[in-house]
Amino acid sequence: MYRVKQLDTAVDLTDFSRWLKDQGVQHRITEEGDQQVLWLANPDHAEPVLAALGRFLAEPGVRHAVAEQNRSPVFVRGRWQPSPRHAPVVLGIIAVAVVLALVTDFGANALAATLMFVDPRLHDWGTFDGRLQALADTLASGQVWRLVTPDFLHFSWTHIIFNGVMLWFLGSQVEWFDGRGRLLLLLLITSLASNGLQYAVSGPLFGGLSGAVYGVLAYCWLSQRRHPRFQFPPALVTFAVGWMVLGFTPLTEALGMGRMANEAHLGGFLGGLACALVFPVRHRA
Template sequence: MYRVKQLSANTDLADFSLWLRQQGVEHRITEEGDQQVVWLANSDHAEPVLAALEQFLNRPEVREAVHETNHSPVFVNGRWQPSPRHAPAVLTIIVVAALVAWVTGLGRQSIASFFMFVDPTQFGFQSFTERLDAWTATLSQGAVWRLLTPDLLHFSWSHILFNSVMLWFLGSQVEWFDGRRRLAVIIVFVSLASNTLQYLVSGPLFGGLSGVVYGILGYCWLSQLREPRFQFPPALMVVSLIWMLIGFTPIPDMVGIGSMANEAHLGGLLSGLALAVLPPRRKQ
């Protein structure tokens, strides 16, 4: 073990020690008279640990954040692992989407048209003018739910599984840290933006939660830069952007994936970034 720091025995390092263990840093804290000594198994950890310790000792907000992380019911060994009771709204959306996927036969049953932006059996949508006319006629009939319900349509189980995993990981953090009301605002705003853009460009034959996922992704990424609170791997944004760009190429059709709702992804991402500019009203 390597001796890296000596402090007064009156300094409470319990939270800091627990946090180090959660980060996988092997260490020991011993007492020597009226002093306590921090030991590390790996000398390469000395510099970052000492820097973190200085922050912990000198900044009350850091001590509070470490304490909350250590004792939070949604973090296990420093990793974001909520249970269903911590994000009931996100879980409800996923369950409803799964039920819709089952009822509609993954979009193959005629009832799927009920969830589309406009009913493709009643309106033409080949030109932009036709799509605009169909949209205004649908709204004049009071079918406003169609602005949001394309989110619930999925056309393969892998499609809904991927969207559900991403929505659970990101959306549960928004619900926990920023509150259920903020999450609802994000989902509604992003859905309106992504679904409308996708429809106006290509018509009503689309669906999925991916627009919402991209919106929450953009919201979490920019929010994390402005006020860190989410557990968000930076590489996730890079991979998602690359995937979105691939969607605008012939590659998905060439490999058998089929066409993607590219405009929904783009509209979702941009609307999520726009909402991240607003200061959060955090629940926790």
């Protein structure tokens, strides 16, 4: 064992020790008079463990998150692993998306038009003014559901599987920690932002949950800085933003990947950031 840190015995390291165990870090805490000593089996772990300990001691939010992980039924060996009963709303949204993808034959039949922002068969949406008029007529006729139903349009299995996995991983954490009401409001706002921006730029021929996924990711990332509770690799945000930026270049079409709904990604991401700034931080009991 390697001696890495000495602290006063008044500091409670119980939760931190349990967290290290869940991470697979072999360690031991001993007492020497009025001091306690942290020992590590592997000296290579010293730097990251000391960094984590520093945050644990300095930031109350980190201590709360570590304690919550230690007692939470949705963390297994320190990793986020919820079951369907922990996030029924997210699971239900994904299930509806799968069913509608099959019913619409992945956007290939006439039923898909009933889920689009406006019905492309009935309106002239080739110009921005035309799109505004089409939207005004659609809302005036009571078809308000079209503002969010493009989320449930998917055009391939890979499309819906990727969106579903990402929404489950991130959305289930929002539902668990911040509550179902917060999750539904977040999805509504990000859906309106993503679908509205995409429609304004390109018209109604788009669909998918990716705009909402970008919104949930942005919310988790920024809200996490105020109160740590979510678990996701920081590189995920870097990759998502990089992919979004790449989508605004001709490269994706040159590679045969087609044009992505980049404005939906951007709108959702901005909507998620706005929610993280406006929504008060909630502490789950």
